[in-house]
Amino acid sequence: MNRFKTSKFKNTTPKIGKKDGWISNVRAGSFTxxxxxxxxxxxxxxxxxxxxxxxxxxxxxxxxxxxxxxxxxxxxxxxxxxxxxxxxxxxxxxxxxxxxxxxxxxxxxxxxxxxxxxxxxxxxxxxxxxxxxxxxxxxxxxxxxxxxxxxxxxxxxxxxxxxxxxLEPHGDQLQSLSWKQDGSLLASSCKDKKLRVFDPRAQLTPVQSAQGLQSNKDSRILWVKDSDHILTTGFDQMRGREVRLWDSRKLGSSLGSANLGTSNG
Known part of the structure; x- marks a missing residue:
């Protein structure tokens, strides 16, 4: 028996809204x-x-x-x-x-x-x-x-x-920040390929850190709602789009990952 429960969102696909619901007169920038x-x-x-x-x-x-x-x-x-x-x-x-x-x-x-x-x-x-x-x-x-x-x-x-x-400086370009939903912790991702979790009320150095995604392309970090888990998104060494799940209480290794396809960038 498979101990992993199949997600009800496994085969979910996005639904594009009708064109009359689009905000079409937007001139968005293309800055980096x-x-x-x-x-x-x-x-x-x-x-x-x-x-x-x-x-x-x-x-x-x-x-x-x-x-x-x-x-x-x-x-x-x-x-x-x-x-x-x-x-x-x-x-x-x-x-x-x-x-x-x-x-x-x-x-x-x-x-x-x-x-x-x-x-x-x-x-x-x-x-x-x-x-x-x-x-x-x-x-x-x-x-x-x-x-x-x-x-x-x-x-x-x-x-x-x-x-x-x-807070203690990062080793390279800071790429993203995310507060835990209860505000107790702040997580960051960085171009030095490390994840850091800070408790700003207690100390200025990370309370947890680990090697994150191993590509130096941009990455993003996000807390999973109402949990101690963190999601990181970015790219693997083959330019595939990658998502990893981490436990913020023990960042030694990720809990799992998924590849979402190859980037053309």
Whole structure:
């Protein structure tokens, strides 16, 4: 008897929405950064746009207007490329952006039909050069993780003068950050092919670390909901798309992996 239960999603295939449900008037950017180029709250969608060299942010709503169409507005946010963005889990209208201009900004955005803010509510200057990643803490309002090339800083947005903590530097380019759902741990992936798990309340060095995916192509890390498990996605040595599952309490080796096909990149 097979001790592994067959997943009910084994043969699931994506269903593409009808064309009248597409947001078609979006000019997304094609810039290179480690962060997200699109993010959504329950009400709004923000995305990087290719206007004005990358310092502009596009904004639209999740649902169309009464005429069945989506309004898209553009907001000037930074003087250089927006490298990452994240909505607050406590406020659908509070958006954090970080940029190659070395700043993090918090914006109180409105519905796209309304007048958008003329400036940021908060501006942080971590002082670590180009910033790549920003992530709101899932359970503590106003707490941000900010990633530069090799360093992660934790900031309280109500205390704008200096970081709460600076975690031990990574060995190479930081590629992704992810908070555990209860906010107790922060995981990272890096170009040095290592996974790290930090408990920022206890120490600035990793509480767990391990060799991750062995390709130096970009990788992403994500906590599995309501568990101690971590998913990493990236590429294997043969350029195949790979997903691995890890137990954050014992990162010595992965629990399993799956190959999702070969990349043409």
């Amino acid at each position: 950064s480690q962060g997200n180029h699109i993010k959504s709250s329950t009400r709004l969608v923000a995305f990087n746009t290719d206007q004005a060299g990358g310092g502009m942010l596009g904004l639209t709503s999740v649902e169309p207007g009464s005429d069945g169409r989506w309004t898209v507005t553009v907001i000037p946010c930074h003087s250089d490329l927006i490298t990452d963005l994240d909505f607050s889990p406590f406020d659908d209208n509070l958006l954090a952006t970080c940029s190659a201009d070395e700043t993090v900004k918090l914006w109180r955005v409105c519905e796209p039909e309304q007048e958008q803010p003329g400036g940021a509510e908060v501006t942080l200057c971590p002082g670590e050069g180009r910033l790549e990643l920003v992530a709101f803490h899932p359970t503590s309002s106003g707490l941000l993780a900010v990633g530069s090339t090799k360093t992660v800083q934790l900031w309280d947005t109500s205390r704008q003068q200096s970081a709460l903590a600076v």
